[in-house]
Amino acid sequence: MPRPPVFLDHLSSTPVDPRVFEAMKPFFTEAFGNPSSLHRYGLQVREALRRAREQFAFLIGAENADDILLTSGGTEANNLAVKGVAYANQRKGNHLVLSETEHPSVLESIAFLEKQGFTSTKVPVDAQGILRLDKLREALTDQTILIAVHHANHDIGAIQPVAEIGKIAAERGIAFFCDATASAGWTPIDVKAMGIHLLSFAPHRFYGPKGVGVLYRNRKARLVSILHGGVQENGRRAGTENVPAIVGGGLAAEIARKELPQRAEKVRALQKRLMAGLAAKVPYLKFNGPPSGPLRLPTNVSLAAEFIEGEGQLLLLDHLGVCVASGGSCVSKSLKVSHVLTAIGLDHALAQGSIIMTLGKENTEEEMDYVIETMAKVVERLRGMSPMWDEFQQGKIDSTVAPRGVGRSFTEHAAEVSGHREERARR
Amino acid sequence: MDLSVDRFAEAHILIWDKTSPISFHRSETKMNNNKEYTLYNEKVMDHFMNPRNMGDLPSADGVGEVGAAACGDIMKISLKIEDGRIKDARFKTFGCGSAIASSSMATELIKGRTVEEAMSFSNQEVVDALGGLPPVKIHCSVLAEEALKAALEDYVKKHPEAASAPTKGEPAKA
Numbered sequence: 001m002p003r004p005p006v007f008l009d010h011l012s013s014t015p016v017d018p019r020v021f022e023a024m025k026p027f028f029t030e031a032f033g034n035p036s037s038l039h040r041y042g043l044q045v046r047e048a049l050r051r052a053r054e055q056f057a058f059l060i061g062a063e064n065a066d067d068i069l070l071t072s073g074g075t076e077a078n079n080l081a082v083k084g085v086a087y088a089n090q091r092k093g094n095h096l097v098l099s100e101t102e103h104p105s106v107l108e109s110i111a112f113l114e115k116q117g118f119t120s121t122k123v124p125v126d127a128q129g130i131l132r133l134d135k136l137r138e139a140l141t142d143q144t145i146l147i148a149v150h151h152a153n154h155d156i157g158a159i160q161p162v163a164e165i166g167k168i169a170a171e172r173g174i175a176f177f178c179d180a181t182a183s184a185g186w187t188p189i190d191v192k193a194m195g196i197h198l199l200s201f202a203p204h205r206f207y208g209p210k211g212v213g214v215l216y217r218n219r220k221a222r223l224v225s226i227l228h229g230g231v232q233e234n235g236r237r238a239g240t241e242n243v244p245a246i247v248g249g250g251l252a253a254e255i256a257r258k259e260l261p262q263r264a265e266k267v268r269a270l271q272k273r274l275m276a277g278l279a280a281k282v283p284y285l286k287f288n289g290p291p292s293g294p295l296r297l298p299t300n301v302s303l304a305a306e307f308i309e310g311e312g313q314l315l316l317l318d319h320l321g322v323c324v325a326s327g328g329s330c331v332s333k334s335l336k337v338s339h340v341l342t343a344i345g346l347d348h349a350l351a352q353g354s355i356i357m358t359l360g361k362e363n364t365e366e367e368m369d370y371v372i373e374t375m376a377k378v379v380e381r382l383r384g385m386s387p388m389w390d391e392f393q394q395g396k397i398d399s400t401v402a403p404r405g406v407g408r409s410f411t412e413h414a415a416e417v418s419g420h421r422e423e424r425a426r427r
Numbered sequence: 428m429d430l431s432v433d434r435f436a437e438a439h440i441l442i443w444d445k446t447s448p449i450s451f452h453r454s455e456t457k458m459n460n461n462k463e464y465t466l467y468n469e470k471v472m473d474h475f476m477n478p479r480n481m482g483d484l485p486s487a488d489g490v491g492e493v494g495a496a497a498c499g500d501i502m503k504i505s506l507k508i509e510d511g512r513i514k515d516a517r518f519k520t521f522g523c524g525s526a527i528a529s530s531s532m533a534t535e536l537i538k539g540r541t542v543e544e545a546m547s548f549s550n551q552e553v554v555d556a557l558g559g560l561p562p563v564k565i566h567c568s569v570l571a572e573e574a575l576k577a578a579l580e581d582y583v584k585k586h587p588e589a590a591s592a593p594t595k596g597e598p599a600k601a
Contacts, residue, residue, distance in 0.1 A: 307521065309499075309521055309522050309523055309526075311523035312475070312522070312523055312524055312527060315465075315466060315475060315524045319476065328523075335498045335563065337499075348499060349499065352521075385478065385481055385519060385527060386519060386520070387492060387502075387503040387519035387520070387521060388501060388521045390483070414499060414501060416494075417492050417493055417494035417501055418493070418495065
């Protein structure tokens with residue numbers, strides 16, 4: 001009997017908590033009413049939505065449940081925040097400021113707005129993936145209407161200095177939107193103390209269901225709807241509410257807030273065990289983002305094994321019962337390495353070998369030990385197949401992680417052999 | 428009528444069957460735990476998990492190493508050639524599952540062919556033999572073709588006498 005798989009991709013999604021699932025059930029079958037209806041079926045579910053808003057507000061330290069807008073997911077919440085604030089303030093200015101390492105739902109929303117006359121400035125991050133506050137200050141102009149910086153990064157776990165960004169936003173009178181999809185439920189959030197005007201998150205990242213996203217919006221921040229129709233969410237998001245998912249998401253948020261210290265402590269200990277074990281067992285491994293500690297999300301382990309590529313690692317790990325994600329180009333449909341890895345200046349060849357492991361509350365120490373042992377086997381096997389590993393052994397190319405001062409860089413070598421190919425193609 | 432959630436999980440939904448455009452077939456919504464869910468088809472997975480001809484040839488007659496600018500993969504093919512015929516082939520690959528499977532399959536296909544035949548080798552052969560690759564991964568098979576041709580060119584360069592005829596003409600391009 002093979003062992004059950006180890007799920008190490010909690011930033012993609014998490015299983016619904018059984019308590020949450022139970023709470024959702026009646027809202028599929030008995031309490032199925034549309035909250036916009038004026039009869040008892042409608043009024044019955046309105047109460048449930050109200051309670052869920054309070055639970056979402058509780059998770060992030062929001063004072064007023066009316067500041068919680070419900071959407072279909074994190075992507076929609078991010079679209080609403082970026083486009084909604086931009087359109088609402090277009091008489092005031094047209095300039096948007098964001099970090100280089102935002103989620104695609106923020107990057108692409110801003111790219112869309114740029115086609116309509118808005119402009120933007122991407123603020124760089126340092127080698128650990130932390131936003132450069134000096135560069136943020138430089139980027140702001142009297143036309144700036146929005147600062148969009150996520151709370152924690154999906155790929156590398158870097159926690160951004162949101163309280164400082166909040167202060168800068170307040171000084172300049174600019175709306176501050178924070179995408180907290182990766183961090184909500186795992187690390188404390190207090191929108192008031194952090195000076196955040198808008199904040200998004202998705203309950204399926206902390207044991208709630210998919211199909212619901214939350215956008216907190218301080219009433220001082222102007223926002224217009226981008227989905228038009230009925231007057232749900234006070235006219236800021238038309239469409240019938242996904243009641244069962246909202247109810248489940250609300251309960252998941254309440255549980256996450258109450259259990260946060262224990263969950264965070266548990267995954268932090270697993271993170272330290274996993275990172276230390278991998279560092280000891282796998283040579284030529286680079287960890288991306290800040291070290292385990294206050295600047296790093298407790299759930300995220302991001303690493304790059306040198307001389308091999310990420311998808312092969314992912315496939316072999318999956319075969320051996322370890323489910324992870326990768327930021328390498330082969331894994332993406334666009335054949336591009338993660339923009340986050342590029343932003344932290346990671347060598348392209350190393351970025352190709354990147355693996356992202358994200359922990360959850362059901363993971364165990366025993367699982368971490370199995371992952372360390374399995375990862376060591378997988379890396380060894382793929383290095384045995386890699387021409388780059390051979391060339392490193394022969395001193396033709398050097399390591400980026402632990403340079404020996406012998407041979408040229410992998411990137412130079414790769415460029416030359418790729419050059420060969422282009423030359424061939426021209427002939 | 429029982430409409431509890433458990434019943435819903437087992438309920439059937441109608442799914443459009445792309446293979447037979449005029450009919451619908453019924454499919455379960457439940458995850459099948461007995462099924463192996465893999466990113467690639469069985470053949471590709473087999474060549475990735477159990478690669479054929481992986482390694483180097485100590486006394487290779489031709490070695491080709493090429494990289495794909497598109498994705499960063501690197502492939503190296505070594506050939507042992509006797510009397511104008513490929514006696515043995517080996518590969519080493521830095522790349523994704525389909526790149527490893529493509530190089531494994533390419534070395535399998537090429538063994539026993541003459542240098543001239545090998546010069547017109549096309550990536551489509553690899554794709555077909557693997558039972559298809561996802562569209563975004565076709566370039567992996569192209570890389571295998573190019574690594575093979577680079578190895579043949581290396582052989583021709585080292586043995587101009589042995590392969591004067593086959594070097595003429597443009598190699599077939601997919």
